[in-house]
Amino acid sequence: RTPMTLPRFVAAKSAGRKLAVLTAYDALTARLFEEAGVDALLVGDTVGVVVQGHATTLPVTVEQIVYHTAAVVRGRDAGGGRAMVIADLPFLSYQTSVADAVRNAGRMLKEGGAGAVKLEGGGVDHGETIAAIAAAGVPVMAHIGLKPQSVHAVGGHRVQRDVDALVADAVGAEAAGAFAIVLELVNDEVAQAVTRAVGIPTIGIGAGPHCDGQVLVGADMLGLNPGFAPKFLKKYADLGSETRRAAAAYCEEVRGGAYPAAEHTHR
Numbered sequence: 703r704t705p706m707t708l709p710r711f712v713a714a715k716s717a718g719r720k721l722a723v724l725t726a727y728d729a730l731t732a733r734l735f736e737e738a739g740v741d742a743l744l745v746g747d748t749v750g751v752v753v754q755g756h757a758t759t760l761p762v763t764v765e766q767i768v769y770h771t772a773a774v775v776r777g778r779d780a781g782g783g784r785a786m787v788i789a790d791l792p793f794l795s796y797q798t799s800v801a802d803a804v805r806n807a808g809r810m811l812k813e814g815g816a817g818a819v820k821l822e823g824g825g826v827d828h829g830e831t832i833a834a835i836a837a838a839g840v841p842v843m844a845h846i847g848l849k850p851q852s853v854h855a856v857g858g859h860r861v862q863r864d865v866d867a868l869v870a871d872a873v874g875a876e877a878a879g880a881f882a883i884v885l886e887l888v889n890d891e892v893a894q895a896v897t898r899a900v901g902i903p904t905i906g907i908g909a910g911p912h913c914d915g916q917v918l919v920g921a922d923m924l925g926l927n928p929g930f931a932p933k934f935l936k937k938y939a940d941l942g943s944e945t946r947r948a949a950a951a952y953c954e955e956v957r958g959g960a961y962p963a964a965e966h967t968h969r
C-alpha cells in the first residue's frame with residue numbers, strides 16, 4: 703500500500719475518494735487500525751476522556767499528546783506505516799500566542815513523530831495561528847462546528863447550524879493554509895455548504911454523509927464505551943460486552959481452578 707502523504711490526503715477530495723480516519727492513543731490499537739487500512743490516525747485530545755476518565759478534554763497536556771503520538775507512530779509503523787498520524791493540539795497549547803502555537807505544533811512532529819497537527823478553530827478565530835503553523839512546515843488541520851475545548855463557553859454539546867459563519871470559518875481556514883477541516887456536530891446543510899465551499903477535504907464527525915471523509919473515536923466505534931450512544935455514532939463492534947464477558951470468564955476459571963490447564967503449564 704502507498705503511504706498517505708499530505709498531497710495524497712488532499713487529492714482524495716477531487717478524486718472522490720472518501721477518507722476514513724479513526725482516533726488512537728496507543729500502539730496496539732494504532733497497529734490494528736493501520737492493518738485495517740485507515741487513511742489517518744488522529745491522536746485526539748479525547749484521550750483525556752477515553753483513557754484518563756476526565757469529563758472534558760480540557761486537562762490534556764502537550765506532554766501527554768507527544769507521549770501518545772509517539773506510541774501511535776510506533777504502532778502505525780509496526781502495522782505497515784501507511785496512515786498519516788495527526789496530533790491534536792490540546793487546550794492552551796495554541797490559544798495563548800502564535801509563538802506558543804508554532805512551538806507546540808512543532809513538538810508534535812519533532813518529539814512525537816506526527817505528520818500533521820489539528821487545532822480547534824477556523825480562519826475567523828485562528829487564521830493567523832493556522833498560517834504561522836503552516837509556514838513553519840507543519841501541516842495543520844482546522845476543526846469547526848462544535849469545538850469541545852470551548853464547551854464551557856458554548857454551554858454544552860449542541861448541533862451547530864450557522865451556515866454562513868461556518869462557511870466563512872472554513873474558507874478562512876483554507877486561505878490560511880489548513881490542509882483539511884474537521885466538521886464536528888453540524889447539520890447536513892452546513893456540512894454540504896462547507897464541503898462545497900472549500901478545495902480541501904472536510905472530515906466529519908456527526909456531520910452526515912456529505913463530507914469528504916469521516917472520523918470516529920476508535921473506542922466508541924468499537925463499542926468499548928457502552929453508555930455513550932449519540933445519534934451519529936455507529937458501533938461496528940461490541941467490545942465492551944466482549945471484554946466484560948472475557949474478564950468474567952477468566953475470573954471464574956481462576957477461582958474454579960479451570961485455568962491454567964495442562965496445556966498452559968510448563969513441564
Ligand code: KIV
Pocket residue numbers: 725744745746747748749790884886907917918919
Ligand atoms: O479529539 C478527538 O478525538 C477529535 C475528533 C473527535 C475529531 O478531535
Ligand code: NA
Pocket residue numbers: 746747748759790
Ligand atoms: Na480533539
